[in-house]
Amino acid sequence: MKDYTEDRDLAGIKLLAVDMDLTLLASDGSLPPHMTERIDALAEAGVLFCPASGRPAPTLQMMFPTHKDSIAFCADNGGWVIYQGRTAFRDLIRPELWHEVLDFAADDGHCAPVLCAFEQAYVLKRDQRHHEAIYKYYKDIRYVESFDEVDAEADKVTILFPDYDAEPRFASTYEPRFGKRLYVTNAGREWIDFMNLGVSKGSGVAHLCRELGIGLADAAAVGDTYNDIPMLSAVGHSFVVANAEKHMHAHADYLVPSNDDRGVATLIDAILAAKGR
Template structure:
C-alpha cells in the first residue's frame, strides 16, 4: 500500500500541479468538483501553475475551464499538444500513411469507433454518428466523413472507442502487437485506446511544459489513475495515485490521494497552497 498523501510534507517548492481529468479530477459522473475555480486561483496567487493533462483535445479542456484556460497550462492529446496560457508551445504530428493504416485496421476489424484527432477537430465516420453521445463528451468539434481514405490532414493522435469496454484486451491482442513498435499505444480508460508517436505521452508533455517554465521536474506534482498517466507519474517529484485507481498503479506513485469522488485532487491542492503561504 502506498503511503498516504499526508506523508508528503515537503511541498513548498512545488511550481506546477498537473492532473488527469477522468476518474482523477472529475467524479465518476464526469462532474467537476465544486471549488476547483477557487483552487486554481489560489495556486496562481502563489505562483504555481495549474495544468490539465489529458487524452482529451485542447478545445474540450479549454471549455472545461472557461474562467482559467488563459491562465493555466494544458497537456492535451496525451502530450501531443501542449499549451501555456493559451499559447501552443509544442505539437507533434503523426505520419499520414501510418494513421491511415491504423484507421483502416480498425474499420476492417468491425470493432471500435475510430477517431482521427486534428487538434481542435476530430474526424469520425458517418456510420458511427450513433455514438456521438459518448464521443462528443471528449471531442467537441466533430466532422463526419463517409471514409477516411481521402483525408490529408495534420493529425496528432488517433483514438478508438470500444463500446464493450475492452480496450486493454484490444491493446494486448491486436493493436499492441501490430503497432506497438511504431506508435505509443495506451489505454485511456477501459473504453478508449489512444495512439501517438513513440515518445509522445503525458510525461513528455510535462517535460516540455517544465522546460518552458524553467522549472525542475522535482518541483512538479502530478495526479492520475490509469495507464496513460504512468509516464507523467513516473517522472515528477510528487506523484499521487488516486484512491480509486487499480492497485497496479501503486507502482507508479509515491503517495495515495483520496478518491476522485472525494475530490481528492482538491485535497492535495489545498495542502500545496498551504505549504506555499
C-alpha cells in the same frame, strides 16, 4: 502506499498536472466545488495548474473558461501543449501511419476509430451511432464516408471500444501490431490511444517544464490509469487517487482520496497550506 500527507516537500511544488476522468472529475463528470478559487490560489502561491488529458485542447479549455488563457493544458496525451493561450508544443503523426491505424480499426466492426486533428475530430459516418460517447470528448466532429477523404494534420488516433474491452484488445492486437512504431496506451476500458513514440503526458509535462524553467523535481502529477504512468514517472511528486486500480500503486509515491471524495482538491488544499496560504 504512503498517504499524500507524508510528502514533506509539498511547499516546493511549482507545477501541478492533473488527469481529468476519474481523477479530477467525479464519477458524474463534475469538477470539485470552488476549483476556480483553488486555481487562483495556486497561481498566487507560485503553482501552475495543468489539466493533462487525452482530450483535445478546445474541449479542455471549455472546462476551464475563466482560466483558459492563464493556465497550461497538456492535451491529446501530450501531443499538444498550451500555455497561456498559445501552443508551446505540438506533434504530428505521419499521414501514412495514421491512415494505417484507422484503416485497420475500420475493418473491425466492434470499435469506432477517431482521427484527432487538433481542432477537429474525424469519424466514419457508420459510427454516428456512437456520437454521444465520442462527443463527450470531441466537440467538433466531422463524419466522413472514408478516411481517404481526410487531409489533415493530426497528433493522435483514438479508438472507442463500446463493449469496454479496450484492455484485452490492446494486449492481444493493437500494441503488438503498432507498438514498435507508435506509443499505444489504454485510456480506461473504452479507449486505446496512439501517439508518436516518445509522446505522452510525461513528455508533455516535460516540454512545459523546460519552457518555463521548472525542474521536474518540483512538478507534481495526479492520475488513475495507464496513460498517466509516463507523467507520474516524470515528476518529483507523484500521486494516484484511491479509486485507481491497485496496479497503479507501483507507479506513484503517494495516495490521495478518491475522485468522488475530491482527492485532487484535498491535495491542492494541502499544497496551499504547506505554502502558508
